[in-house]
Amino acid sequence: MSGLVAITGLTVAFSGQPALRGVDLAVGRGEAVGLVGESGCGKSVTWLAALGLLPSRAEIGGSVRLEGEELIGAPPARLERVRGGRIAMIFQDPASSLNPVHRVGRQIAEALSLHRGLEGASARAEARRLLDLVGIPDASRRLDAYPHEFSGGQNQRVMIAMALAGRPELLVADEPTTALDVTIQAQILDLLHSLRREFGMALVLISHDLGVVSETCERVAVMYAGRIVEEAPTERIFADPRHPYTRGLLGALPPLAGPKRRLASIPGGVPEPWAMPPGCAFAPRCAAHRPECDRAAPHPLPVAPGHRAACLRATEPAAAEPVPA
């Protein structure tokens, strides 16, 4: 798979407090990658930083390359062509992510005009086709509706239509289904899945829900406290998780089959950015904690092809605490 986006050593700090502490992530052409972790771990910040969408007070370091072209520190004009044109992004709360005072047709047409030079009737026709494509019934009439006249799920479809307008090579979906009902969630995920197949578009699905990611993505990266702690093909993450945090996350998932069991929770809380432990950020909560864990943050160790985990014991399959069965 050829590389599309390569993120290396990405750091972000807000007024001196680190939010990202060196993120390395690669996304291949047409690949679907899940980015998992609890809120505040830096999943969204990673991609907002990559696209230059963070407020100017954010201090950003490291590198994000889009087919070799550096995005960090790129001039605004270059970033504007990338945003929506090559990398599109949709967000968690579709209802407030669309401008309440403009008709959805106009909001889609704006992207069409920016990235494909379509204006007037041709933009309208294309916007209608896109609404059709994302499954909005009666698209030609709904072009003139305002966001508040749509349901949450429909608004997310509109957001997706708008994201597709620029024919992006990568769609970053930031918790796209978190604000939606479970049935609607499944529909939106199906839609993303089929659109990706149809257009050969890469997808980064940001979620706190491993279940959501497992259905849609080929590869999963788990984030904790501003770093990627484990990365592997989806089936491997579930079959053979090596980082204790990943194990903890899996243990917190209810089993689909078999007897009911008490869901495991990870003791303690995420360390605050101003009180990061000197070594591994997960050490204070880790059952397999050893003195050397506190010396320095562990580097990702290769476990298997495409599988790496940032844990000193990652290569000892049986050593770490077992996943509660």
Add this chain to the structure above:
Amino acid sequence: MVRFLLSRLLRAAVTIVLVVTFAFVVLRLSGDPAQIIMGADAPPEAVDAFRTAWGLDQPVWVQYFHYFGAIASGDLGRSMRDGREAIVLVAERIPATLALTVPALLIKLLLGIPAGIYAALHRNSAVDRALMVAAVAGFTVPSFVLGLLLVLVFAVQLGWLPSGGQESWRHAILPVATLGIGGAAVLARFTRSAMLEVLGQPYIRTASAKGLTWRAVVWSHALPNAAIPTVTIVGFMVGSLIAGAVVVESVFSWPGVGRLMVVAVANRDLAVVQCILLLVAATMVVANLTVDVLYGVLDPRLRTGIRRAGAG
């Protein structure tokens, strides 16, 4: 829409009636107009004769119904001072007041709104801080203090401008500045906070993520939303075009409606005071009505609300 307007008109009418009633009662409870107008040492017979002539000897509620009957037939009463029609007296003064308040309104809009937008877009910059300090000063300093300060500097010390009167356009500069600066400060602060609120909304991030330039994001996504709350305060400013200059007219001896009202209240010239208050209430109500309609134009969410209310 028609139904919406009708309900708003009805509410407006009730507001006006309440204002007029309140003024009517308070003016009659706060001292005997006959005694004040005739003077403390006037002979009692003369005062009684004055009372009878103006109907002040009748119970207040009888006077009240007469008054409303007269208003309904378009008669707003006569000045007890010189017997001229109150409406004429007031109408004569309106142009002078507007000569101050309209330019002042323009200053408020042209200075206040851009300053607020600029401050919001350059939040925490030196310019933002300076603007906001100026804005706080501008709306905490009472207009008579600001007016006297301007007189002190530009009339007394520098001698550039006259300190009062209405002989030429130069006489209008200081009162207009006094009115405009304070209002611009209020509007700047208000616009700034409206803009900041909007700039923090997710749809602004969506607009940027789409690839729009920051300028386009501000113009076509932030400003139309920030205009919605700002319209309220602008409407209030438009509504006070008639009554907003009472203090400033007094400070600068400017013969406008405000000055007339101060004199009429002091003299208990009932019909004139009531006429002015009616006019003020009517302007305020019309301004509010316009704001309500503008809300509908600016905010589609309210438009549907109105359509639904109309249909339901």
